[in-house]
Amino acid sequence: MxxxxxxxxxxxxxxxxxxxITDMAMAARKKGLSLLGISDHGPATLCAGTPSYFRSLQMAPRERCGIRMLYGVELNILDHSGKVDLEKSILSGMDYAIISMHTKNIKPGNICENTKAYIHAMDQPKVRIIGHCDDAKYPVDYKALAREAADHHVMMEINNASIMPGGYRGNTIPNIIHMLYWCGVYDVPVLLSSDSHGYKHVGDVKGSEILLRAFRESLDFPQHLIMSYDADRFIKYINHYPL
Ligand SMILES: [Zn+2]
Ligand SMILES: [Zn+2]
Known part of the structure; x- marks a missing residue:
């Protein structure tokens, strides 16, 4: 688990x-998790938190409902130069950042443009996770992305919301398989995440685990690259310890 x-x-x-956040922590405790990270959408998302909200999270409690808490952000990549929607001084005070592309904030480019956007965004402070880069609308070069992720000390995620039948990211499975292959080649850690927008799906990564089981043998994916089974190891990694 x-x-x-x-x-x-x-x-x-x-x-x-x-x-x-407290509702989410209560749900995490019920699900048996030991650590919860809140990664609200960056300010470019309509009606999302302001920069001031993200700055204030530095003072938020480190434990809620018996759950250890981390406070991050899901940044919007805004253009193909990798610009993001939170300034460096605020990002530096956060625990981690996820970099993602969302249709309201960036038009899909070609493979080269999308890949470059992710790679440049990895240079921002505290970027530790590439979010749902399985989206069929944003094709990427997984070999180049995994190689750069390894160099930048950044993980990739298997996003459970991407796997749900009829999902709005299109047919993500071939992209996830491709991503996993190159993560295995370049030793890039992989996270299982729910992308839960509410308490119900906190910690729900069933679809991702089924997919990993189904393809483990054919991919020969190294089990030690799955970070989600050891919270202490994850925290060390985001604080720049080697894998
Ligand atoms: Zn997202
Ligand atoms: Zn999200």
Whole structure:
């Protein structure tokens, strides 16, 4: 069973969730997690938290409902130069950042443009996770992305919301398989995350685990690269310890 989930959204993401951070922590405890990370959408998302909200998270409690807490952000990549929607001084005070592309904030480019956007965004402070880069609307060069992720000390995620039948990211499975292959080649850690917008799906990574089991043998994917079963190891990694 996974020990933590660090891609989750509270009411401050501006859409899809009416849950407070404490509601999410209560759900994490019920699910048996030991660590929860809140990663609300960056300010470019309609009605999401302001820069001031993200700055204030530095003072938020490190434990809620018996759950160890991390406070991050799911940044919007805004253009193909890798610009993001939170300034460096605020990002530096956060625990981690996820970099993602969302249709409201960036038009899909070609493979080269999308890949470059992710690679440049990895240079921003505290970027530790590439979010749902399985989206069929944003094709990428997984070999180049995994190689750069290894160099930048950045993980990739298997996003459970991407795997749900009829998902809005299109047919993500071939992209995830491709991503996993190159993560294995370049020793890039992989996270299982729920992308939960509310308490119900906190820690829900069933689809991702089924997919990993189904392809483990054919991919020969190294089990030690799955970070989600050891919260302490994850925390060390985001603080720049080697794998
Ligand atoms: Zn997202
Ligand atoms: Zn998300």
């Amino acid at each position: 996974i020990q933590f989930d660090v891609h989750t959204h509270s009411i401050s993401s501006g859409h899809g969730s009416t849950c407070t």
